Amino acid sequence: xxxxxxxxxxxxxxxxxxxxxxxxxxxxxxxxxxxxxxxxxxxxxxxxxxxxxxxxxxxxxxxxxxxxxxxxxxxxxxxxxxxxxxxxxxxxxxxxxxxxxxxxxxxxxxxxxxxxxxxxxxxxxxxxxxxxxxxxxxxxxxxxxxxxxxxxxxxxxxxxxxxxxxxxxxxxxxxxxxxxxxxxxxxxxxxxxxxxxxxxxxxxxxxxxxxxxxxxxxxxxxxxxxxxxxxxxxxxxxxxxxxxxxxxxxxxxxxxxxxxxxxxxxxxxxxxxxxxxxxxxxxxxxxxxxxxxxxxxxxxxxxxxxxxxxxxxxxxxxxxxxxxxxxxxxxxxxxxxxxxxxxxxxxxxxxxxxxx
Amino acid sequence: xxxxxxxxxxxxxxxxxxxxxxxxxxxxxxxxxxxxxxxxxxxxxxxxxxxxxxxxxxxxxxxxxxxxxxxxxxxxxxxxxxxxxxxxxxxxxxxxxxxxxxxxxxxxxxxxxxxxxxxxxxxxxxxxxxxxxxxxxxxxxxxxxxxxxxxxxxxxxxxxxxxxxxxxxxxxxxxxxxxxxxxxxxxxxxxxxxxxxxxxxxxxxxxxxxxxxxxxxxxxxxxxxxxxxxxxxxxxxxxxxxxxxxxxxxxxxxxxxxxxxxxxxxxxxxxxxxxxxxxxxxxxxxxxxxxxxxxx
Numbered sequence: 071x072x073x074x075x076x077x078x079x080x081x082x083x084x085x086x087x088x089x090x091x092x093x094x095x096x097x098x099x100x101x102x103x104x105x106x107x108x109x110x111x112x113x114x115x116x117x118x119x120x121x122x123x124x125x126x127x128x129x130x131x132x133x134x135x136x137x138x139x140x141x142x143x144x145x146x147x148x149x150x151x152x153x154x155x156x157x158x159x160x161x162x163x164x165x166x167x168x169x170x171x172x173x174x175x176x177x178x179x180x181x182x183x184x185x186x187x188x189x190x191x192x193x194x195x196x197x198x199x200x201x202x203x204x205x206x207x208x209x210x211x212x213x214x215x216x217x218x219x220x221x222x223x224x225x226x227x228x229x230x231x232x233x234x235x236x237x238x239x240x241x242x243x244x245x246x247x248x249x250x251x252x253x254x255x256x257x258x259x260x261x262x263x264x265x266x267x268x269x270x271x272x273x274x275x276x277x278x279x280x281x282x283x284x285x286x287x288x289x290x291x292x293x294x295x296x297x298x299x300x301x302x303x304x305x306x307x308x309x310x311x312x313x314x315x316x317x318x319x320x321x322x323x324x325x326x327x328x329x330x331x332x333x334x335x336x337x338x339x340x341x342x343x344x345x346x347x348x349x350x351x352x353x354x355x356x357x358x359x360x361x362x363x364x365x366x367x368x369x370x371x372x373x374x375x376x377x378x379x380x381x382x383x384x385x386x387x388x389x390x391x392x393x394x395x396x397x398x399x400x401x402x403x404x405x406x407x408x409x410x411x412x413x414x415x416x417x418x419x420x421x422x423x424x425x426x
Numbered sequence: 427x428x429x430x431x432x433x434x435x436x437x438x439x440x441x442x443x444x445x446x447x448x449x450x451x452x453x454x455x456x457x458x459x460x461x462x463x464x465x466x467x468x469x470x471x472x473x474x475x476x477x478x479x480x481x482x483x484x485x486x487x488x489x490x491x492x493x494x495x496x497x498x499x500x501x502x503x504x505x506x507x508x509x510x511x512x513x514x515x516x517x518x519x520x521x522x523x524x525x526x527x528x529x530x531x532x533x534x535x536x537x538x539x540x541x542x543x544x545x546x547x548x549x550x551x552x553x554x555x556x557x558x559x560x561x562x563x564x565x566x567x568x569x570x571x572x573x574x575x576x577x578x579x580x581x582x583x584x585x586x587x588x589x590x591x592x593x594x595x596x597x598x599x600x601x602x603x604x605x606x607x608x609x610x611x612x613x614x615x616x617x618x619x620x621x622x623x624x625x626x627x628x629x630x631x632x633x634x635x636x637x638x639x640x641x642x643x644x645x646x647x648x649x650x651x652x653x654x655x656x657x658x659x660x661x662x663x664x665x666x667x668x669x670x671x672x673x674x675x676x677x678x679x680x681x682x683x684x685x686x687x688x689x690x691x692x693x694x695x696x697x698x699x700x701x702x703x704x705x706x707x708x709x710x711x712x713x714x715x716x717x718x719x720x721x722x
Contacts, residue, residue, distance in 0.1 A: 146628040159626035173630035
């Protein structure tokens with residue numbers, strides 16, 4: 071059943087802490103060499119899932135296998151994975167080089183080889199010359215690099231990263247995102263990356279698994295997850311979106327409460343109650359009375375306008391719902407005032423009809 | 427504490443100085459009672475002991491404050507004093523080591539429990555303090571005596587007999603008395619430990635034992651050192667325990683000092699021995715803080 075290419079496979083994995091179900095029967099296959107993100111709000115079970123792969127927690131039910139090998143009760147020190155911890159967990163009583171060498175020493179690698187590989191790993195994360203520093207003498211970004219080097223030097227088959235950029239400030243975080251992705255491509259190791267930051271997950275991952283309340287809700291590439299969310303939670307958690315209730319009136323058509331019909335991507339039968347999800351940037355606004363050919367036209371009134379610099383957000387009362395529409399702050403894009411009547415249009419492919 | 431000046435009201439250097447002086451004076455007045463207490467009851471007696479070390483012994487035993495000499499100080503290197511000092515030192519060291527070996531697993535156990543059980547166990551550590559140390563030492567005298575439970579158990583097992591009035595009895599008494607002073611700093615150090623570091627070590631192929639040796643133990647070093655000092659120093663100068671459990675045969679530094687003052691009536695020698703111990707301890711403590719400052 072387990073795919074030969076699967077780096078990590080979770081089968082019906084459940085973890086309970088007393089009464090609390092932290093992870094609820096998760097099935098997941100992570101391919102060899104991919105950058106996979108587990109994305110979800112805090113307490114959704116993503117870190118617990120990662121810890122079960124690392125061997126720091128034991129699943130209550132289900133099994134974890136790494137490259138086809140059943141992990142069972144194998145302790146962390148006997149698993150072919152390494153972890154970059156959330157707060158780096160660098161050993162404060164050891165220098166940078168000693169931190170990086172720790173895993174190799176424990177594996178009883180020959181001293182000469184340790185020296186070489188440690189130097190290589192320190193170069194890889196661009197900390198050359200910092201070998202003798204203590205972790206306390208390094209900046210947050212540098213500590214982060216040491217944690218990476220300490221894990222990568224062991225050449226694990228899978229690298230687990232638990233919100234590794236969470237403690238860094240925004241600028242550094244964005245720079246590190248690119249660097250991490252680049253690094254992953256260079257070393258060719260499978261990365262499993264836990265984050266609550268949707269932007270981080272979207273920009274770096276080959277595939278994303280969205281989690282909430284212990285369940286894995288959707289797995290797919292960044293575009294797939296953003297454009298075709300499986301349910302309301304995924305649509306709302308990743309990016310911003312508007313929800314409009316309706317009923318499927320025909321395949322590819324949804325009737326709204328006021329009787330108007332819009333075309334959208336439907337996945338359920340005629341008559342089923344659905345919620346349309348519509349991203350603010352997918353909406354175009356036109357002045358009332360303008361000649362429009364697009365099939366999806368909704369009339370509304372501008373309630374509020376918010377200025378964001380690169381864009382403007384309009385809060386529009388459609389009668390059946392109040393939605394946000396984002397318009398570029400670019401030449402040629404018409405602006406509207408509060409109280410003005412507008413027509414909102416969107417592409418039939420831009421809206422998903424979700425059945426809760 | 428100095429209050430920051432409002433940005434629109436520049437304070438002159440002179441005013442700032444006055445404020446600083448006032449703040450200092452306020453702090454001094456608050457500390458005055460403690461100062462007075464320490465000067466009258468600690469500093470002056472200590473100076474007196476120091477002065478007596480260089481006085482000569484009068485016929486009545488009281489120090490002669492006119493005839494200054496180094497007689498008592500030179501007696502410190504007498505074979506009797508040196509033998510007692512040597513015995514005291516290694517007994518104090520042994521007490522420290524035994525305390526450490528007993529306290530570490532216990533402190534580790536407490537520190538890794540849930541907060542509720544943790545507090546309960548800490549109370550158990552403190553309970554002995556609720557009764558008088560002397561009373562507890564007498565209790566040990568009964569236990570270790572000919573008909574004592576401890577002796578009976580040893581005899582039944584065929585391992586030990588009556589230990590009272592021997593060095594092992596003193597060791598048992600000292601370990602019992604000073605164990606909490608080892609447990610508490612160790613507990614504090616282990617409780618503060620960042621357990622994700624242990625997880626990181628496990629993740630980096632360390633076995634449970636290796637992770638303990640390479641991470642937990644070195645990081646609890648401040649607790650080990652603090653506990654060792656808290657046990658070693660009072661054990662070195664212990665008087666009550668060796669006196670009650672050791673009998674007349676096992677004279678230690680504490681008893682020797684008391685003997686000089688009360689029995690031999692040689693105050694200058696008693697003072698000199700006291701001062702010597704204090705100076706040695708002072709050096710040990712300074713050394714400790716030096717090494718601490720380096721490692722932290």
